[in-house]
Amino acid sequence: MGITVGFDLDMTLIDPRPGMVAAMDALAEESGLALDGEHFAANLGPPLDAVLRGFEAPEERIPELVARFRALYPGIVVPSTVALPGAAAALDAVRAAGGSTIVVTGKYGPNAALHLEALGFEVDTLVGELWSTEKAAALIEHGASVYVGDHLGDVRGALAADAVPVGVTTGPCERAELVDAGARVVFDSLEEFPGWFAENFHPAPAG
Numbered sequence: 001m002g003i004t005v006g007f008d009l010d011m012t013l014i015d016p017r018p019g020m021v022a023a024m025d026a027l028a029e030e031s032g033l034a035l036d037g038e039h040f041a042a043n044l045g046p047p048l049d050a051v052l053r054g055f056e057a058p059e060e061r062i063p064e065l066v067a068r069f070r071a072l073y074p075g076i077v078v079p080s081t082v083a084l085p086g087a088a089a090a091l092d093a094v095r096a097a098g099g100s101t102i103v104v105t106g107k108y109g110p111n112a113a114l115h116l117e118a119l120g121f122e123v124d125t126l127v128g129e130l131w132s133t134e135k136a137a138a139l140i141e142h143g144a145s146v147y148v149g150d151h152l153g154d155v156r157g158a159l160a161a162d163a164v165p166v167g168v169t170t171g172p173c174e175r176a177e178l179v180d181a182g183a184r185v186v187f188d189s190l191e192e193f194p195g196w197f198a199e200n201f202h203p204a205p206a207g
Contacts, residue, residue, distance in 0.1 A: 002098035003201050006139050006163065007123075008149035009105035010044040011171030012190070013087040014115055017041040019077030026076065027069050033057055043172050045151040047106050047131050073111045083119050084170050086190030090148070091121060093194035097201060100124040104138045104147070104157070106131040136160035146201075148193070155181040166193075 007013055024037035035055050046054075048069060052062050094101050102125040105112050109128025116123060127138040135157030139147055147158035150171025158165035159182050167178030167186040175186045187193060 002100065003094070003146070004100045004102060004124075004142055004144045005094045005197075006102045006104050006135075006142075006144040006147040006158075007090070008147075008151065008154045009103055009107055009112055009115065011084070011150045012148060012154070012168055013084060013091075013103070013121065014081050014119065015084050015170075016077050016081040016115070017044070019073075019080040020044065022080070023069060023072050023076045026072055027065060030068065031057075031061070031065060033061075033065075045106065045131070045153055045172065047129070048108075050131075070108050070111060073108075074114055078111070078114045078118055081115055081118070083121075084190060086193060088119075088121065090190040090193040090197075091123065093197050095122075097197070099201075100142075102127065102138065102142050102144055104130055104135045104144075106153075130157075132156050133160040139163050148190070152177060152181045155183050158182075166196075 010016055020041040021037035024035050024040045028035035040051055048066050049062050052065055057065055091101050101123045103123050104127045107128050112128050113126055125142055130138055132153035133156050139161035144163050146164045146166055148166040150168050150173060152173055155165040155167060155178060165183045167183035168190060169175050169186060169188055178186045185196060
């Protein structure tokens with residue numbers, strides 16, 4: 001049985017920032033609240049309810065705001081989202097070695113699935129609505145030995161699962177931050193992943 005590798009979604013496999021700006025700004029206009037789409041998109045990672053609290057949204061309105069954002073999402077964010085460089089090749093490298101892939105994301109699962117479908121990403125498992133060390137539960141359950149992400153929370157999740165933490169600087173965190181948090185290796189993009197993976201993990205024997 002091959003190795004299982006986990007990946008974060010936003011700013012690791014995909015770049016949804018233009019749509020995230022538009023969706024949050026649409027929510028701001030509808031709700032009359034001071035929600036900042038640009039700031040939100042530049043700091044993707046934390047759960048939506050935490051983001052809304054950071055914008056000082058009234059606590060009693062957060063459930064309705066989350067529901068509305070999720071409803072706006074498929075029509076605004078998914079069509080404008082692109083794959084990050086090397087994302088498809090990274091997933092393919094794991095599969096070619098006889099391994100399996102799991103995406104563990106803080107994003108609402110059904111919307112995450114729309115991205116995977118739209119971009120033609122084939123993964124074995126998708127788990128949504130887990131952030132930082134919460135991700136460890138899914139990584140442990142599915143036996144992930146490696147977890148790749150762009151955020152300090154991803155490194156913490158990998159460490160909590162005793163998985164190799166791999167960082168990528170395509171998101172909001174700098175290389176030094178990821179290393180200081182415990183990342184074993186940090187890439188400028190996922191284009192570097194297949195070579196590293198081939199050097200460190202041998203393909204499963206045929207048959």
